[in-house]
Amino acid sequence: MATTKLDRTRVARTALDLLNETGLEGLTLRAIARRLDVQAPALYWHFKDKQALLDEMATEMMRRMADDFLAAPAGDWREALTGAMRGLRGHLLRHRDGAKVFSGTRYTDLSYAAPLEAFLRTLVAAGFTPGAAARAWFTVYSYTIGYVIEEQSTAPAPGGGEDGYDLAARAARLAAYPLAAAAGEEMFADHDRGFEAGLAAVVAGVAATLVTSGA
Template sequence: MATTPLDRARVARTALKLLNETGLDGLSLRAIAKELDVKAPALYWHFKDKQALLDEMATEMLRRMNEELLAGAEPDADWRTALTAAMRGLRRHLLMYRDGAKVYSGTHFTDLSYAAPMEAHLRTLTGGGFTPGGAARAWLTAYSYTIGHVIEEQSMGPDPARAEGGYDLAARAERLAAYPLAAAAGHEMFRDYDAGFEKGLAAVVAGIGATMLET
């Protein structure tokens, strides 16, 4: 049996390690317990169910990315540059984990790790002319775009566990032969996710500036 004390942080770190091997669907408390060399019921002292574990996993992911989220978030920094850099950092960290965006999305953080980067970026946005409410909406809009993009990217892109090359565009085009524009759209939607993310993020940031910034 394990001799290192079992705590929430250790369980979450182990779960994140297994996530890259099994994906979210294959991640179970039983598998985590086996990796930790403990009995599965021992985990229930720390997590009442899998969702509670996912909350802690997401919080651990946030702790690891905090330094990058805070980079450039200065009150006198250009808000467009700071917001763009933060969303790039968020995407990069989510892509470090298989199904990382699904784990991160919709969870409840278990401590205040989110508060410092949120405060810093809201301060940058308000310093750039946004009202407090507008700054919050601007942050949420860019954040939601990034989370959604990575969920789709990880769902439709190459699966490292199966060594597949991603969405089969040839098969898709064949199915959509009667719809040439929809068929051709596949190359834009399901290839070069880096470029696609950058184009979308630029549009989101420009839209935020056009519709949410006080003038």
């Protein structure tokens, strides 16, 4: 049996490593216990169920993001938001089903608070009301999470890898619907380009509808 002290952070980090092998559906407390070389009941001292574990995994991901790219934003608010969402997507893609793990979870500490405060202050300084700043952040954040969930459904391997969506077969099934058939190339052929195009559209929409000073 392992002699290294078992704590929530160690379990979450092990779970994130195992996630790339099993995916979210195959990730179990029993499998994590085997990887840690402990008995499964030992994990229940730290996590009452899988959702509690997912909360800690998402928090560990946030800690890494805060250390990596969520420093005090610099430059124009558009650049700050765009850079943050690129960083978020990059971190989510490091883990199989990373966006699903991150979505809908509750952080177990306040590692998210200082970066969020810094970005909201940048938006308020640019002419957003506090409420509009919050809405702007949550809108681009939601776009990014949703995009990566869809992206990882067709290309689940971390770092890209083989695309699991057969666009030729899709086009053949939709032969009677030429616009829908052709849309597959735009939506699924180049995830990097598609993300950037969508993000630019979302940020432009934020600028047109939420900022009040004309910045």
